[in-house]
Amino acid sequence: MATTKIVTAYAPGTVANMVCGFDILGFALHEPADQMTLSLSDKPGIVIAPDEEYHLPTEPEKNVAGASLIGMMEAWGQPIGFELTMKKMIKPGSGIGSSAASSAGAVVAANHLLGNPFSKEQLVQFAMFGEKVASGVKHADNIAPCIYGGVTLVRSILPLDIISLPSPNLFVSIVHPQIEVRTADARAVLKHTIQLKSAIKQWGNIAGLVAGLMKHDYDLIGRSLEDHIIEPVRSILIPGFDDVKKRCKEAGALGGGISGSGPSIFMLSKQEDTAKQVGAIMADVYTRLGIDYHVYVTTINQQGIRLA
16 A cells, blocks of 8 residues: 555546547546545545535445445455545536546545556446446446546447547637536437438548547548537537537637537637637637636646646
8 A cells, every 4th residue: 555645636627429439439638627635544434525516415325436436445355444525627517527537536546545556447447436326327438538648449348448549739629608418318318229321420430530540630530520420419408509510610620519418519629729719719609698608728638637
């Protein structure tokens, strides 16, 4: 076990799906990021400090970070106690990986306190317990990039198979309209069957996006950022979505779409000036709609969770 008994983790927001890669692709952001302080306790169990802003559950089994720690503690197999304090900078229901940041940040911090006995893949498996609490489904498209950093491909859940992909030197513009789209609700609107022609287009875009990342072909990345299955359904839950996407691409963005289950929208740009212009367009759309919003202009985080 490590000699330190307290550690602070900065767990970044993430963009999941990357438009066409539903539940399998994602990348980490430099901002926003949750701040989580975890300490070892002499008393076995998990104590979670109350969250004054979002009033998240303090019962470990109902809290995404607590559920993830429970999964780790069962694998550890020895009595252990943790005390957790979270400063949430990623609003729950934002679509930029709030539950994943809490889940992943908790287990990465705990692993450090225990002397790093678990691999990154195992940490993803533990954090998936938190995602199940949040959405009812164990998915890793936010957790994987949060822990690994950069861009990740979740080739399989059973067995878990995570592949780190080359990360493009692109700028990311994100608008978070201050409305909530719960992941469980966003999943509920999805169709259970799809047409073969739509699936073929989707497969082509996923392959094209991965090839674009591997070849650092930004134009191919832009052409591949199209979704024929999920986005047409989920976008109806996000006011202003079509306007944002159209105007941002006209301004020079490579492309983008819904971040995770929404309501946040992301766009990728080659140049910082373009990304800032895209951010201004996003702000203008939601100002005109009379919806509060927050805009981030950032880059892809190659490190993932940072410990201090």
